[in-house]
Amino acid sequence: MIMSNNGKHRVAVCSSAELAEGQRQLFDIDGVEIGLIRVEGKCHAFRNSCPHQGVPMIYGSVVGTMVPSRPQEYVYGHHNEIIRCPLHGWEFNLKTGKALFSPGVSLKIYQAEEEAGEIVLYVDREPLQVTRKQFFCAL
Ligand code: FES
16 A cells, blocks of 8 residues: 555556546445546546435436526536436536535545556545445446
């Protein structure tokens, strides 16, 4: 286990090839499920539990959203920067985890990097057990 400069623990969870563009992976790290997705080349990692009612966010859609605009105008923005909960549609910024409707509500986000052909997560504590989880994915 390697500690990064910011005090996080480095965990290589899979090869880069196992997280191709648009693919998802799900891991259990000491009982906490973490979803991984690659969007436009960038890896994003998030807790697999919606802060509303705990639905698995691994089934969330990666989308854009309507942004503030003048009356009678409809402006789309933030393309592929948002993950939307599959149950009630709460939307979260994939980089910050903040809910679009309130910065006081967040989906937990983890640092995820691609390093030398591996996908690496940086977590707060040194993990004792890391397992890959199966999930149904027709996305
Ligand atoms: S469970 Fe995610 S918005 Fe309700």
